[in-house]
Amino acid sequence: MDLDAYIGIPFTSRGRDFSGCDCWGLVALFYRYEFGVSLPALLTYRDISDRGGIGRTIAGEKPNWEALNRDTDPLTFGDVIVMNIRARQTHVGIYISRGKILHTLENVGSFIAKLNTSPWFSPGRIEGVYRYA
Numbered sequence: 001m002d003l004d005a006y007i008g009i010p011f012t013s014r015g016r017d018f019s020g021c022d023c024w025g026l027v028a029l030f031y032r033y034e035f036g037v038s039l040p041a042l043l044t045y046r047d048i049s050d051r052g053g054i055g056r057t058i059a060g061e062k063p064n065w066e067a068l069n070r071d072t073d074p075l076t077f078g079d080v081i082v083m084n085i086r087a088r089q090t091h092v093g094i095y096i097s098r099g100k101i102l103h104t105l106e107n108v109g110s111f112i113a114k115l116n117t118s119p120w121f122s123p124g125r126i127e128g129v130y131r132y133a
Contacts, residue, residue, distance in 0.1 A: 001034055006026065006030060007102075008111070009029075011104050016028060016041060021104060026110055027080055034078065065080075065131065065132060066133050067128055070128070070129045075129065076131070078095065080129070080131075081094075081115075082128045082129070084125055084127040099116055100114055101113055
């Protein structure tokens with residue numbers, strides 16, 4: 001595994017490859033190459049203004065995802081963290097290790113951030129943590 005391959009990918013709404021991706025595209029790309037798992041492309045997801053697309057996808061795929069208790073279950077490599085903005089599940093990232101997450105943002109691209117120092121990951125914003133089973 002070479003995490004450097006996932007850092008610096010430009011943000012592209014609905015992007016699903018190394019030339020550009022959005023947050024779900026980054027998760028799908030990571031899962032395809034690191035775990036050999038093809039996640040749904042989120043075809044009903046229009047763009048970042050579709051505030052419920054990520055939540056609908058996780059809900060539709062529940063048999064494949066184990067919801068974790070973020071207060072008691074230890075996070076492991078590849079766990080998906082779902083965050084909310086204005087009470088809607090709109091952003092995802094991938095837990096890497098030692099309190100770090102890989103994610104992407106508009107005008108920034110993909111990067112690794114610390115969970116405990118970023119406003120993105122404040123307790124009120126983390127909607128759920130899921131492990132692909």
